[in-house]
Amino acid sequence: MRAIPYYKSVPDELQSVAFSCDDWLRIGGYSVRRELGDVEHPALATITARRSGETLFVLVRSKLDPHELEMWTRYGRSCTRATFVAFCIPSSASVSTTGLAKITSLNVGLLLVSPDRSVQQVVNGGDLSFNPSLPDLSGMKASTKKLMGPVHRYFEKGDWRRGFEEACKITEKSAKDYLLRIQKLGRAETISGGNLKKLSVKEIRKLPLGALADTFCRLRAQNATESFLCSALKRINPERVLAAHRGSGSKAHARLRQTVGKHMWVIHNILEQMV
Numbered sequence: 118m119r120a121i122p123y124y125k126s127v128p129d130e131l132q133s134v135a136f137s138c139d140d141w142l143r144i145g146g147y148s149v150r151r152e153l154g155d156v157e158h159p160a161l162a163t164i165t166a167r168r169s170g171e172t173l174f175v176l177v178r179s180k181l182d183p184h185e186l187e188m189w190t191r192y193g194r195s196c197t198r199a200t201f202v203a204f205c206i207p208s209s210a211s212v213s214t215t216g217l218a219k220i221t222s223l224n225v226g227l228l229l230v231s232p233d234r235s236v237q238q239v240v241n242g243g244d245l246s247f248n249p250s251l252p253d254l255s256g257m258k259a260s261t262k263k264l265m266g267p268v269h270r271y272f273e274k275g276d277w278r279r280g281f282e283e284a285c286k287i288t289e290k291s292a293k294d295y296l297l298r299i300q301k302l303g304r305a306e307t308i309s310g311g312n313l314k315k316l317s318v319k320e321i322r323k324l325p326l327g328a329l330a331d332t333f334c335r336l337r338a339q340n341a342t343e344s345f346l347c348s349a350l351k352r353i354n355p356e357r358v359l360a361a362h363r364g365s366g367s368k369a370h371a372r373l374r375q376t377v378g379k380h381m382w383v384i385h386n387i388l389e390q391m392v
Contacts, residue, residue, distance in 0.1 A: 126152055126161050127177050131207070134230045135163055135177040138205040141228070141236040142166045147173065159188040163205070170367030171199040171244070175228070180210045181220065190223045193245025199370060200246040203228055208237070224275035243275010249378030252385045261388045264291075272381075278360060281377045284384045285326065285357040292329045292350060295391045296321045307335040327354045342390050349387045353380045 124135045142149050147166035154161045164175035174189065181204055193200040203226030206212075212227070217240070220227050226242030251269055254262045264287050271280030297318060299305050305316040316332070324332060330350035333343050356376050359369050 122151060124151060124163060124177070127163060128179070131177055131179060133234060134205060134207050137230045137234040137236055138175055138177060138228055139164055140234075142173070142175070157192075159192050160185060170370040171201060173201040173203060173226075175203050175205050177205045180206060181212060181216050181227075183216075183219070186220060186223060186225060190225060190245060194248065196246040198246060199244045199374065201226065201242050201244060203242050205230060205236075208232070212239075221274075241276075244277065245275065247275070247277055247374055249277065249381065251381055257385070257389060261385065264388060265385065277377060278373065281356075281373070281381065282360050284381060285353065285360070288350070288353070288384050288387055289326045289329065291388060291391050292326070292333070292346065293321055293324065295346070296324075296329070296332065304336075304338065306337045307332055308337050309335055313337065326350060326357055330354055345390055346387065349383050349390075353383055356380055 121132075121136055122139065124132060127135045139149055139151070142164065145168070147168045150165045152161060152163060153165040158174075160176075162174040163177040164173075166173040166175060174193075176185065176189070178185075186204070189202045193202050204220070205228040208229040208231045210229075217227070221240050224243035224245055225240070226238065227240040229237045229239055231237070249272065251272060254265060254269065257265075265284070268280050268284045268287070271277065271283065296305055296316065300316060300318060300321060305321065307314050307316065327350075330347060333339075333350060334347035336343050336347075339347070356373055360373055
């Protein structure tokens with residue numbers, strides 16, 4: 118059994134709260150260090166936890182502090198690497214509806230520790246350092262607004278990974294729907310190695326995003342929209358694969374951070390062409 122650490126910056130009545138959060142983070146795969154101060158931090162974080170290229174600062178407090186909440190949010194937004202902040206407080210602490218709405222809107226996490234030392238993640242904070250500017254939906258087609266509205270909300274909450282993955286799923290389905298429409302018109306014909314192939318409905322429905330890109334590139338009598346889709350789908354597919362299948366490492370995370378912002382513009386343009 119791990120020895121119970123002592124936190125110099127935490128009052129005695131909150132020591133068990135700090136240890137519970139510490140333990141919860143370790144079980145979640147984080148590398149944890151206690152009271153690791155830095156001259157650039159707004160205050161001393163009780164716990165600094167790292168996992169897959171992400172840094173999470175945990176503040177063990179008796180209650181939410183609006184000023185500290187604001188300062189750590191501003192600090193996180195000034196960082197260049199994935200930065201998360203969470204408050205860890207006793208479940209007996211009173212959290213008002215206004216306070217809960219505030220911490221949620223700022224993408225800061227909230228952990229509540231019960232007397233039995235169980236930890237409940239009430240709010241899952243987002244990456245404060247990543248704030249891509251997405252296209253304005255107001256001037257786009259109604260269909261694009263409907264599809265991408267929920268995706269924008271993920272980004273607003275700081276959950277950009279999930280937002281990107283959902284956007285890719287929407288793009289894949291829309292590309293299939295487009296091919297199904299031209300299949301009914303007898304235009305879903307591809308040329309490969311000099312051979313002409315007519316795609317069936319069943320074949321189209323099985324195509325993943327990468328294969329959809331190849332299909333648009335090989336269409337016979339390709340029009341301007343289909344030429345655009347060939348290039349655009351090829352552009353986003355490598356990161357779509359990375360996010361969906363092997364994007365948990367720090368290198369993959371860094372690559373996604375560098376590309377997702379621009380890829381979201383590509384996806385909006387794709388949808389405006391197709392839907």
